[in-house]
Amino acid sequence: MAREVTHEENGPTILDESDTGDDGKIYVCRCGLSDSKPLCDGSHNATADEEDGVVYKYDGDDPDGERRAIDEIVYERE
Numbered sequence: 001m002a003r004e005v006t007h008e009e010n011g012p013t014i015l016d017e018s019d020t021g022d023d024g025k026i027y028v029c030r031c032g033l034s035d036s037k038p039l040c041d042g043s044h045n046a047t048a049d050e051e052d053g054v055v056y057k058y059d060g061d062d063p064d065g066e067r068r069a070i071d072e073i074v075y076e077r078e
C-alpha cells in the first residue's frame, strides 16, 4: 500500500507544547491525508484496507474522497 499525496507547503513548521495530545505526545501524520499536517487527525483510518503493492490516490487528498488505484499519475502542464 502506498498513496500519492500533493503537498503545497515548501518549508518546515515548528511544533511546540500546544501540539501535544491529551497524553502529552505529538502524533505526526505519516499517511499524508491529515487536514492538520503535520499532525495526525485520524484520517489514516481510511487507509486501513489498502492492499499491498497498490498505489492509491484519494480525490482531493481527502480521506472521504473517492479512492482510486493508480499505476502512475500523469500531470498536464499548462
Ligand code: FES
Pocket: 028, 029, 030, 031, 032, 033, 034, 039, 040, 041, 042, 043, 044, 045
Ligand atoms: S497518520 Fe495521517 S492522519 Fe494519522
